[in-house]
Amino acid sequence: MFKIGKIELDKAVLLAPMEDVTDISFRLVCKELGADLVYTEFVNSEGLVRASEKTHKKLKIIDEERPVGIQIYGANIDSMVGAAKIAEAENPDLIDINAGCWVKNVVGQGAGSALLKDPPYMQNLVRAVVESTDLPVTVKTRLGWDHSSIKILEVAKRMEDAGAVALTVHCRTRKMGHKGDAEWEWIPKIKEVVSIPVFLNGNVLSAYDVKAAFKQTNADGVMIARGAIANPWIFRESKELMKSGSIKTVVDEEMRINTCLRHLELAVNIKGERRAVLEHRKFYSGYLKGLHSTSKTRNDLMQFTEYNGVEERLLKYLEYLQNYKSELIV
Ligand SMILES: Cc1cc2nc3c(=O)[nH]c(=O)nc-3n(C[C@H](O)[C@H](O)[C@H](O)COP(=O)(O)O)c2cc1C
Secondary structure (H helix, E strand, O other), X not given: OEEEOOEEEOOEEEEOOOOOOOOHHHHHHHHHOOOOEEEEEEEEHXXXXXXXXXXXXXXXXXXXXXXXXXXXXXXXXXXXXXXXXXXXXXXXXXXXEEEOOOOHHHXXXXXXXXXXXXXXXXXXXXXXXXXXXXXXXXXEXXXXXXXXXXXXXXXHHHHHXXXXXXXXXXXXXXXXXXXXXXXXXXXXXXXXXXXXXXXXXXOOOOHHHHHHHHHHHOOOEEEEOHHHHHOOOHHHHHHHHHHHOOOOOOOOHHHHHHHXXXXXXXXXXXXXXXXXXXXHHHHHHHHOOOOOOOHHHHHHHOOOOOHHHHHHHHHHHHHHHHHHHHHXXX
């Protein structure tokens, strides 16, 4: 058991920050399915301090999803301090600093995983943010820039010294992007050098991976990104598996389709019908994963701009799947 601010956690299973994915509706779905802590997508500190309305909207959180962290990114210390204050006004449970993003235009600004190139600067940045807010500050980073410059043990100590209250490590280097096996074996080494909670991230795709990650590394938490898009039940499943040794609730076609619709309904209420339906298109391949003969349905779903069309098409597909199954039962 450990605490981050007022949040008490134990073997926490967390929803990772994901740009254009972890908006309120998806965070709520994952929370309902057992995520212990959820995060906003990363929010650009420069956009926040310039008072960009579009950037500011990304900070919105609601009570039903708590505990929730707002993640901010940037390279400039003053902008990060300014952004932390703006984020604090939204009253999240914590502020997370992104020091792991690998994409070119973020790294090109000296932000995200580029911070790993200069650990003393990264430490100053994190300390400045910690000192500027009453909220707990956590950091999400990677092992290092590439395999010839893995600095995570030094970085972890510096983050703790700077006042970060937890550290998430995406167990890949910047050079690996999102590919290649995550190197979980670093987590026990990191835990030896710091006493703050350490969360493992990378390559966690099933409840079995969650259990294995805790068992092999003694991490304080396991953070899931892509595995939650295809399977948001991973949070509940991993808890069942760790508690009782088996997964009780089998996710069938009805659950997949109903959750897909529930997610869309939440999104429609939050951001309006047309935008919600268009943005939902990226979730269909995840929700329909593993179901029989999905291509035609997925193609049809891409045409709709209204909730009713999506609902009707998905319910028709569900009926087809149920008939298909019942014909096979002798
Ligand atoms: C679509 C997408 C968007 C992402 N956006 C963010 C982000 O905003 N902030 C962040 O820290 N990491 C972001 N990531 C990285 C994930 O949080 C995570 O570190 C990475 O995907 C590895 O975890 P996984 O193997 O469980 O996917 C993103 C990943 C994906 C796939």
